[in-house]
Amino acid sequence: MVTAWLLIAAMPVLACTSCGCSGGGTTLGMQLVTVRNYAGMIWQHTGLTVYEQGEPHSSFASDTWQVYGSLQLPGKWHMQARLPLVWNRVTDHSPEGDQTESLFAAGDLNLIAGYQAMTLRSGRARHTLFVQAGAELPTGKYKADFVQAGLPPGFYPGSASIDPLAGIQYILSDSAWTAMFGASVKYSLPNADHLQEGLFWQAQTVVARSLGASGRWVPFAGLVAEHRNGYRKYDFLNEESAYSVAHGMAGMEYRGDRFSGGARFDHTIWQQYSTEETTNNGAYSVYVNWFF
Amino acid sequence: MALAAVFSALTSCTKDEEPTPTPEAYSVTINIIEPSEGETITSGSTVHLEATFENDNTIHNIGVWMVGEMMNDTLYSYENHVHADQYYEFHEHTMPMVMEAQEYKVIFASWDEDPAERIEKHVHVNIEP
Numbered sequence: 001m002v003t004a005w006l007l008i009a010a011m012p013v014l015a016c017t018s019c020g021c022s023g024g025g026t027t028l029g030m031q032l033v034t035v036r037n038y039a040g041m042i043w044q045h046t047g048l049t050v051y052e053q054g055e056p057h058s059s060f061a062s063d064t065w066q067v068y069g070s071l072q073l074p075g076k077w078h079m080q081a082r083l084p085l086v087w088n089r090v091t092d093h094s095p096e097g098d099q100t101e102s103l104f105a106a107g108d109l110n111l112i113a114g115y116q117a118m119t120l121r122s123g124r125a126r127h128t129l130f131v132q133a134g135a136e137l138p139t140g141k142y143k144a145d146f147v148q149a150g151l152p153p154g155f156y157p158g159s160a161s162i163d164p165l166a167g168i169q170y171i172l173s174d175s176a177w178t179a180m181f182g183a184s185v186k187y188s189l190p191n192a193d194h195l196q197e198g199l200f201w202q203a204q205t206v207v208a209r210s211l212g213a214s215g216r217w218v219p220f221a222g223l224v225a226e227h228r229n230g231y232r233k234y235d236f237l238n239e240e241s242a243y244s245v246a247h248g249m250a251g252m253e254y255r256g257d258r259f260s261g262g263a264r265f266d267h268t269i270w271q272q273y274s275t276e277e278t279t280n281n282g283a284y285s286v287y288v289n290w291f292f
Numbered sequence: 293m294a295l296a297a298v299f300s301a302l303t304s305c306t307k308d309e310e311p312t313p314t315p316e317a318y319s320v321t322i323n324i325i326e327p328s329e330g331e332t333i334t335s336g337s338t339v340h341l342e343a344t345f346e347n348d349n350t351i352h353n354i355g356v357w358m359v360g361e362m363m364n365d366t367l368y369s370y371e372n373h374v375h376a377d378q379y380y381e382f383h384e385h386t387m388p389m390v391m392e393a394q395e396y397k398v399i400f401a402s403w404d405e406d407p408a409e410r411i412e413k414h415v416h417v418n419i420e421p
Contacts (some may be wrong), residue, residue, distance in 0.1 A: 052338050147381060148323045148344055194379070234377040 001188035047281035105141030107157035198229030
């Protein structure tokens with residue numbers, strides 16, 4: 001079984017227009033690429049805090065549940081689908097008390113077709129290359145007046161546009177070791193309100209090792225880098241909503257015969273937001289997969 | 293001859309009375325996001341000035357000022373010819389310093405060519421030492 005960890009562009013921009021900053025999403029959903037059919041679910045928590053003069057000014061927290069699945073198609077093709085449910089909270093901290101706005105809603109349906117472009121064996125090593133292309137469809141909750149309401153761009157999880165995306169994954173696997181490098185890019189089209197999310201790309205590398213004779217316990221670690229351009233409305237570019245962030249991540253996975261499950265923690269090691277007082281709080285996630 | 297003169301007078305009169313197109317009045321919708329009306333701000337702390345400007349054509353000039361209601365002093369001033377297509381966001385930070393508590397008017401405005409014909413919206417904030 002070929003297994004790797006693909007982080008697909010799906011997370012909304014986390015930004016804080018009410019505090020002059022913008023934030024970055026963290027982990028985008030660990031998506032297995034495997035030669036088997038599977039379905040799964042992942043829960044992720046991400047957060048962002050904006051400080052002013054050392055005190056928290058506002059914060060953004062997001063919990064995302066995603067259900068997803070992958071089917072092998074004839075030839076070397078596979079098809080993946082993913083639907084997020086998002087619980088977003090943005091809080092303004094003030095001496096008079098905190099004010100929180102929250103939203104629980106569906107995000108954009110993500111459909112991807114993939115092709116196993118290369119499989120090579122070299123001694124005990126196996127090299128595999130996947131290419132993927134697809135789109136996020138406008139199924140998610142969206143409101144045009146989020147800026148006027150003082151809400152960050154990612155507060156509503158939908159983009160109200162068709163967003164083409166593409167990615168590649170290279171996997172090098174040995175008997176116990178697996179290394180993966182992946183990259184993905186999402187280009188959002190303008191929606192009916194002339195709002196266009198910024199170009200998003202992500203690159204990640206993960207190394208995993210199966211432990212013991214059974215090889216069921218698999219610790220893994222890696223690096224994730226992502227960047228998003230600012231959004232546009234008509235010809236106005238909101239540069240404050242652009243960000244770049246890099247995470248170190250580590251986790252553990254258990255692989256059964258028919259299921260796998262794991263947990264992962266992401267720690268921010270570098271970030272660039274519109275203000276230096278914005279802090280990405282990292283992320284953690286738990287997931288489970290069923291194979292069939 | 294007299295009839296021709298009358299006819300000529302009538303036609304020229306009709307020509308003179310043709311409505312001349314008048315330029316469409318400049319309009320813009322201003323939505324102030326921050327600060328909020330009545331907000332109390334401590335001197336030296338960060339104030340967010342954020343608003344959106346929208347219309348159906350071009351947003352030409354925008355201006356933002358923070359002016360004292362009692363002393364008429366100006367703590368913040370910004371003017372720019374943004375020439376934006378239908379939409380513009382303004383978002384800046386400032387750290388006003390005052391020696392005495394005073395109410396300030398925070399004005400967000402936009403105009404086509406003549407600043408005297410600006411369209412504006414404002415809120416009041418209280419800045420305390």
